[in-house]
Amino acid sequence: MPSLDDVATARLARARDEHLLRVLRKSTRRPGGQVARPGMELISFSCNDYLGLSHDPRVIQAAHQALEDYGTGAGASRLVTGNHPLYDSLERLIAQVKGTERALVFGSGFLANLGVIPSLVGPGDLIVADRLCHASMFDAARMSRAVLATFEHNDLADCARVLETKRPRHGRCLIMTETVFSMDGDRAPIVELATLASEHDAWLLTDDAHGLGVCSSAAAEIQVGTLSKAVGGYGGYVAGSAALIEMLIQKAHTLIYTTGLPPATVAAAARAIEIIRDEPNLVEKPIANARAFTEHLRRPPASSAIVPVVVGSAERALEASAFLEEHGFLVTPIRPPSVPPGTARLRFAFSASHHPESIARVAALTVDRGFA
DSSP, X not given: OOOHHHHHHHHHHHHHHTTOOOXXXXXEEEGGGEEEETTEEEEESOOOOTTOGGGOHHHHHHHHHHHHHHOSOOOSBIXXXXXXXXXXXXXXXXXXXXXXXXXXXXXXXXXXXXXXXXXXXOTTOEEEEETTOOHHHXXXXXXXXXXXXXXXXXXXXXXXXXXXXXXXXXXXXXEEEESBOTTTOOBOOHHHHHHHHHHTTOEEEEEXXXXXXXXXXXXXXXXXEEXXXXXXXXXXXEEEOHHHHHHHHXXXXXXXXXXXXXXXXXXXXXXXXXXXXXXXXXXXXXXXXXHHHHHHTTOOOOSSSXXXXXXXXXXXXXXHHHHHHHTTEEOOEEOTTSSOTTOEEEEEEOOTTOOHHHHHHHHHHHHHTTOO
């Protein structure tokens, strides 16, 4: 058997040859959508901090106060001594903005999916998922050991076909989708999927990672999301009925067997959600900026804060990103396996912090160079 280093070296060489090598680059994020990298100052169109709340003084002050009051860490899992008092406020706020009875906070959105999905279904059950669902949802589906079937992206007829074919042979059934798809920026037909779920005796789970604080959407029975994007911090959650939340406290391994979030992180998220709840004008800005960009590109109006510009090959995506970086803009290239082969892209993420001049300039560069 080859050595571990030989295997790793061969895999790295293959990724480099295919223009798929990923590199960690030091980035210092600053207010106003700015990012500093060694030797350069960039305007970022790659951050998911859609409302700029990670640098909002009110959010920072909430974190500072929690540090003073509760220290730096939770000290244990939530079911031991890590369930500090700040969780109650955050979970009430999440339930309020999601329109549910209760909510439960996890360590991240990824951990929320890994905890929730295997708690709902298992061997002998069926999961029907949009084929473009996030990796965490598919990882969780495999962990559950339920039968996994996919339907074509946002294709209600194909979802119905899968349900009609497979649903009768299984016990419980879970339909999964994202509200806003992270690589394409389009939105799922939640109302219609909820109808299909009702017709086929299934539950509907949505991942609202890129929707909360940016796009309103119809409510699903089980709503998973993250606190790391528009909320500007870290953590994940599930929102739903009181019975659902109580059951997950008993069963979700990624809640039971992991240390609670630091108090400052929870306090910052709670303050950010209050701002999202109370300031609709702020919430409207990311999509307005995305639509200004699509107007410059002469495309249909954006339906979320994410606008992909598909360039084809991974090499072409790297070239496009490097060109924009030379002109002061950070637009990270998205390559396989995050997207299918042949669909590498520039993924523009718009925030409330972007200025019209920057949007017009990056759009002009993208068009003039022939990337869009």
